[in-house]
Amino acid sequence: xxxxxxxLRLLVGLLxxxxxxxxxxxxxxxxxxQGGARxxxxxxxxxxxxxxxxxxxxxxxSGLLLAxxxxxxxxxxxxxxxxxxxxxxxWPNGLWVQDDGYEYPLVLIGTAAALAATGPGNWSLDxxxxxxxxxxxxxxxxxxxxxxxxxxxxxxxHRPPAARPGPASPARTHTRTHTH
Numbered sequence: 001x002x003x004x005x006x007x008l009r010l011l012v013g014l015l016x017x018x019x020x021x022x023x024x025x026x027x028x029x030x031x032x033x034q035g036g037a038r039x040x041x042x043x044x045x046x047x048x049x050x051x052x053x054x055x056x057x058x059x060x061x062s063g064l065l066l067a068x069x070x071x072x073x074x075x076x077x078x079x080x081x082x083x084x085x086x087x088x089x090x091w092p093n094g095l096w097v098q099d100d101g102y103e104y105p106l107v108l109i110g111t112a113a114a115l116a117a118t119g120p121g122n123w124s125l126d127x128x129x130x131x132x133x134x135x136x137x138x139x140x141x142x143x144x145x146x147x148x149x150x151x152x153x154x155x156x157x158h159r160p161p162a163a164r165p166g167p168a169s170p171a172r173t174h175t176r177t178h179t180h
Contacts, residue, residue: 005121012111013067016079020059023052043089045157058082066115069124071131073138076116077146083108084150109146116142
């Protein structure tokens with residue numbers, strides 16, 4: 001079981017962190033902070049570079065914490081929060097990723113929730129530092145706080161549809177390839 005949890009934490013945590021790196025730099029195929037800001041503006045969000053920086057930092061931090069198995073409930077809450085925002089952006093496209101749907105953010109939300117429920121396993125910094133095991137009720141708190149923070153972020157930072165650039169705007173002509 002510990003080997004499986006380690007592999008799952010590394011895979012999911014590093015992928016989430018990698019998406020954060022893409023938001024704020026040119027590494028891993030990213031377009032830099034300005035590119036991340038353009039992406040958020042094209043998706044109807046306020047804040048530009050600050051929004052991209054906050055999302056990228058949240059993904060990097062929660063992803064690395066998950067990968068290390070450190071502060072697992074906090075890491076899972078952060079991952080669920082940023083992936084909930086991505087899910088809300090992709091919701092109109094349907095479920096499947098080939099249609100730019102919300103399949104991938106949903107898988108990451110489910111995986112982060114599962115890691116909160118199982119704990120990080122014995123091969124984790126939480127276990128090494130004596131922080132784990134966490135009580136099972138943390139799972140409900142993590143899921144509620146993560147989804148709630150993601151929905152609140154969407155509510156506060158997303159502009160009403162009338163304020164968004166129209167389809168002819170250059171900000172809307174790029175091909176979407178990244179998940180928030």
